[in-house]
Amino acid sequence: MHYPEPISKLIDSFMKLPGIGPKTAARLAFHVLDMKEDTVLEFSKALVDAKRDLTFCSVCGHITDTDPCRICKDESRNKTMVCVVQEPKDVIAMEKMRDFNGLYHVLHGAISPMDGIGPEDINIPDLLKRLQDETVQEVILATNPTIEGEATAMYISRLIKPSGIRTTRIAHGLPVGGDLEYADEVTLSKALEGRREL
Amino acid sequence: MLNKWEGIVLRTGPYGETNKVVTFLTREAGKVTAMARGAKKPASRLAAVTQPFTHGIFMVYKGKGMGTLQSGDALRTMRHLHHDIMATAYASYIAELMDRLIEDNQPSSGQFELLRQAFHAIDEEYDPEAITLFVEWKMLPVAGIHPVLHQCASCGATEGEFAFSFQEIGFLCHRCFHVDPYLIRLSPSHLRLIRTFYNVPIEQVGKLTLKPATKKFMRKIVRTIYDEQVGVRLKSASFLDQLDRMPSFGRQEQAADGTEDKKEPDDECSAPENLP
Numbered sequence: 494m495h496y497p498e499p500i501s502k503l504i505d506s507f508m509k510l511p512g513i514g515p516k517t518a519a520r521l522a523f524h525v526l527d528m529k530e531d532t533v534l535e536f537s538k539a540l541v542d543a544k545r546d547l548t549f550c551s552v553c554g555h556i557t558d559t560d561p562c563r564i565c566k567d568e569s570r571n572k573t574m575v576c577v578v579q580e581p582k583d584v585i586a587m588e589k590m591r592d593f594n595g596l597y598h599v600l601h602g603a604i605s606p607m608d609g610i611g612p613e614d615i616n617i618p619d620l621l622k623r624l625q626d627e628t629v630q631e632v633i634l635a636t637n638p639t640i641e642g643e644a645t646a647m648y649i650s651r652l653i654k655p656s657g658i659r660t661t662r663i664a665h666g667l668p669v670g671g672d673l674e675y676a677d678e679v680t681l682s683k684a685l686e687g688r689r690e691l
Numbered sequence: 692m693l694n695k696w697e698g699i700v701l702r703t704g705p706y707g708e709t710n711k712v713v714t715f716l717t718r719e720a721g722k723v724t725a726m727a728r729g730a731k732k733p734a735s736r737l738a739a740v741t742q743p744f745t746h747g748i749f750m751v752y753k754g755k756g757m758g759t760l761q762s763g764d765a766l767r768t769m770r771h772l773h774h775d776i777m778a779t780a781y782a783s784y785i786a787e788l789m790d791r792l793i794e795d796n797q798p799s800s801g802q803f804e805l806l807r808q809a810f811h812a813i814d815e816e817y818d819p820e821a822i823t824l825f826v827e828w829k830m831l832p833v834a835g836i837h838p839v840l841h842q843c844a845s846c847g848a849t850e851g852e853f854a855f856s857f858q859e860i861g862f863l864c865h866r867c868f869h870v871d872p873y874l875i876r877l878s879p880s881h882l883r884l885i886r887t888f889y890n891v892p893i894e895q896v897g898k899l900t901l902k903p904a905t906k907k908f909m910r911k912i913v914r915t916i917y918d919e920q921v922g923v924r925l926k927s928a929s930f931l932d933q934l935d936r937m938p939s940f941g942r943q944e945q946a947a948d949g950t951e952d953k954k955e956p957d958d959e960c961s962a963p964e965n966l967p
Contacts, residue, residue: 512708604776606783607702607743609926611933640743640773647776668734679739679768 500526552623554599554616556581564588564597571595573630577620577649579603579637587635595633598623603641604648610641612648620649624658631659638665638683693752693761696720699806700745701786705731713741713760715749716789716806721797725751725758737763744769744782744810771814780934781819784927785809785826791923792833805829808893820910821901827913828888834921836860840886845870853877855885855912857919875912884909 496504500522507518525533549555550562557563564570564584574595578584584597602615623629632653636642650660666684667676676684698715701722706712711730716722730737740747740763750761772782789806793799809826813819831838839861842849852865854874862882863874877885887896888909901909917923 604930606780606927606930607787609929611930612937613933640779643773644776644779647774647779651776671734675736677736677739678765679742682768 549599549601553584553597554581554601554619555584555597569594572628574633575620575623575629575631576633576635578635579642579645583635595631600636600645603636603639603645605641606644615645617649617652621652624653624656629658631661633661633663635663692754693750694720694758696723696749696751697766697803698723698747698749699803699810700741700743700747701790702743703727703730703741709735711737711741712757714790716793716803717749717798718800718803719798721799721802722790722793722795723751723753723758724795725749725753725760727760730760739768740765742768742773743786744772746807746810767811767814769810769814771816772810775816777934778813778816778819780927780931781823782810782813784925784931785823787925787927788826788830788923791925792830792921802833805893812893818901820906822893824906824909824913825888825893825896827910827917828885831889831913831916834917834923836916836920838889838916840889843867853882857915860916860920881905881908885912888913 503522634646696717698717843864844859844861845867856871858871
């Protein structure tokens with residue numbers, strides 16, 4: 494199918510997004526043609542602004558438009574606890590919970606032996622520098638419960654433990670509202686392992 | 692057609708938002724790849740069984756193209772492999788080596804058994820570096836390399852001093868040292884150890900107490916063969932090298948568990964005591 498050049502460029506651009514194939518890209522491109530010019534300009538400006546104005550916080554590595562980010566600047570937060578996560582998306586997930594009032598550290602990845610990603614390739618050195626400041630008393634390792642996440646947590650805990658800082662790992666187990674009967678053996682065994690007294 | 696295969700997960704990769712592509716080494720069908728739909732969702736029953744190194748029974752629907760993983764039951768989740776970074780690193784190396792060398796859909800129960808024994812041994816907290824050396828030596832024939840280890844590769848002699856020749860890919864006796872100027876001299880214990888690595892099944896070897904220097908020596912020989920003859924460079928090897936450079940993770944420290952250098956080399960591989 495031969496599209497006019499502007500449309501085919503737009504289709505190609507949409508196809509660069511994850512999960513968008515040629516058909517969806519064409520549908521989105523034609524939808525853009527039906528949109529008002531103001532809306533399209535606003536949309537394109539939002540894309541450019543997001544790319545230009547967002548940067549990584551020099552303290553925690555989270556995405557931010559001000560440096561340091563709002564979380565790091567917030568004086569009301571508990572600075573003795575640092576929660577280590579893999580991606581900025583994880584900070585947002587934790588913040589939605591509203592139960593955690595400490596600080597974060599974003600690694601931007603996880604150690605993955607199979608992909609050749611080692612400790613030098615993620616944001617671990619900055620974490621170690623942060624921990625030299627004696628205010629931090631606990632590091633919560635909230636990496637994903639995958640082999641990569643576990644490897645990262647193990648590695649960091651082995652580095653930090655000699656310094657005497659309390660190192661904890663988030664619990665694994667059954668999802669809230671889940672059904673014990675349908676849980677797999679690994680999850681059940683992890684849940685049992687992490688049981689606590691009531 | 693729905694197949695029930697015993698397999699071990701070699702690697703997984705994301706496919707779209709919620710799916711995974713899983714590569715298994717199975718006892719019945721060799722290396723197979725299957726789509727695990729929804730396996731990235733937190734509540735999926737496939738999420739846990741598709742973790743790398745899981746040994747289980749997998750139900751795979753296989754049509755003409757890539758199969759689809761319907762369900763899986765873990766026989767062994769390899770907990771230690773997930774909870775010790777050195778075990779994870781070496782298991783990743785073994786899985787990547789197997790994945791690179793074994794072709795798809797070529798059944799070989801021997802290769803599966805080698806992987807199963809290696810992972811079970813590491814999971815039982817045997818020295819992962821030594822187990823990895825076993826696998827590397829035993830996978831050489833799969834890579835098309837058949838080292839001559841029962842006699843001199845040049846004259847066929849079985850007695851005398853021996854060295855390892857990368858040119859001849861095997862042992863050379865002292866009478867034939869002139870054949871290869873870059874050979875590596877071997878002590879009688881090294882000779883026995885190489886033969887053990889190559890010939891003896893992992894589960895027939897007793898508790899391994901290899902000295903760090905011996906492991907380094909064996910690793911140097913086998914890695915040179917892979918580098919020069921096979922041309923395989925593994926990503927997980929660079930990860931191991933990164934760990935090596937870190938003071939608290941180096942192989943030397945990890946291996947120096949009381950076996951440090953007083954024993955004769957003969958004691959390095961003790962009598963069979965049957966690994967898991």
